[in-house]
Amino acid sequence: MPQLLIDDLRIDVVRKNIRSLRLTVYAPDGRVRVAAPLRTADAAIHAFVTTRRAWIRKHQEQFAAREQPVALEYVAGETHFYQGRPHELRVHEAAGTPRVQLLEEGFLDLFAPAGSLPEQREKALNAWYRARLKEQLPALAARWEPVVGQRAHEWGIKLMRTRWGTCSIRARRIWLNLELIKQPVHCLEYVVVHELVHLHERLHNARFWGLMDQFMPDWRAAKQALRSVHLKPCG
Incomplete structure (x- = not known):
């Protein structure tokens, strides 16, 4: 998948037949993905992400703060x-x-x-x-x-x-x-x-x-x- 490095953020970029830019931060690791219209320039994606850095950081911090699940073995007493x-x-x-x-x-x-x-x-x-x-x-x-x-x-x-x-x-x-x-x-x-x-x-x-x-x-x-x-x- 194509990526852009914007300051210290590595952004996965998916170009598809849509009308507007869409930003998603994924759990559990805070991976960031931008879905962009087919002809969108990298500069436009860069500006889009830059204006949303605080929102991205907030969600990444929330994911990092989540308690990690215990590995289950499906044995008695769990x-x-x-x-x-x-x-x-x-x-x-x-x-x-x-x-x-x-x-x-x-x-x-x-x-x-x-x-x-x-x-x-x-x-x-x-x-x-x-x-x-x-x-x-x-x-x-x-x-x-x-x-x-x-x-x-x-x-x-x-x-x-x-x-x-x-x-x-x-x-x-x-x-x-x-x-x-x-x-x-x-x-x-x-x-x-x-x-x-x-x-x-x-x-x-x-x-x-x-x-x-x-x-x-x-x-x-x-x-x-x-x-x-x-x-x-x-x-």
Whole structure:
């Protein structure tokens, strides 16, 4: 990918068929990318980035301050989160495909054959997380779509490295990050509302945030909580 070095900032540059310059700072390492219209001169990109240095630094510092995730081995005694609450993992030897159950509050029970690999246990836990989030989506949509006054045609779940949610406005399709099932319910609701509001307004502009204030006045607390979370890379 082409790059520009602007003072001490290394900028990834992607030229595409768009109308305006777009700047993104990515977690976890604070990588900076500019998407630019096809014929944009390097000098214009340089000026664009220079005027936004404070914004870039703020986000890079936020990412650097995030607590690094603990490497998980999916063994007994580990802590795994569900809806913002810690749960201790209990591992039981059992034949068949690894599976997870919530049998007692505060514990997640993993049933797996002896010698099962961490990757197999992780897959089982993610399958359980996905099923729980999928179960909750109809109620979330039923609650918040009337409030926002927009309806998604399709809801999906996937692991994402840099975003909590995305919205395809044309298809009216909303994707939620699987990691949201580990966060407090209010954080999940915030992302649902955030993506639904994009069906009113594509950009994160004054109108967008004004609509957020109207539909979910306490959204800022959830947004701040999610900022402190370090999303793990997708394998």
